[in-house]
Amino acid sequence: MANIHFHPDHALLSRFAHGELESASSIMISAHLEFCPYCRQKIAAIETEQAGLLEKSEPATLSPALNAMMQQIMDQELVDETVDEWPDTQLKLEDKSYPLPSALQRHNEKIGPWSRLPGNIKRAQVDVSGTSKMNFIYMDSDSALPEHTHQGQEITLVLAGEFYDENGTYKPGDFIIQTEAHKHLPRTREGKDCLCLTLLNAPLHFTSGLATLLNPFSQLFFR
Structure with missing residues (x-):
């Protein structure tokens, strides 16, 4: 497996x-x-x-x-699917690069620039159709997302590295679904970073610390 x-x-x-x-x-x-x-x-x-x-x-x-x-x-007649250029198969973040999922190769223009979030987290939005929001999330070593629950469904796919929360440790290929019933504090260990692809259909709701002050503005992050 x-x-x-x-x-x-x-x-x-x-x-x-x-x-x-x-x-x-x-x-x-x-x-x-x-x-x-x-x-x-x-x-x-x-x-x-x-x-x-x-x-x-x-x-x-x-x-x-x-x-x-x-x-x-x-x-239908067979069509020539030859492309002029090789697809961009790498996702780049500063001095790091990671293999892109095949479904997103040749669509690099849909991946936005990296921005910073609280907790030493970086995010790159992916422009996809529909109401759900897709992002690449990079967690540097020894970092954490603020504790939160979910106003809808959150799907997280680990692409590289690992992170952990109260329920376990998640490594490449793990497909984690969180709903309103779940509350967790995702974090990385010292010397271990993590790259994930996430899909949200509603904003997060922060449950502890100063991050709760962001809740009235959560829709601003869900864009």
């Missing part, structure tokens, strides 16, 4: 395999699959099951719209 302990659940993987997720959520799943052979096997099983169901379907039971779509796919 490539030492990955936190995964999307079966329902989320199934929705991904059936193309039912918004693009931002699909990017998060795709990036996790690059790390996780266990979930790749689950996706393959879901797709095999779906293919079997389609094979058992009589052509007459398929809707006219689906028949038309399948015919259009079959009639």
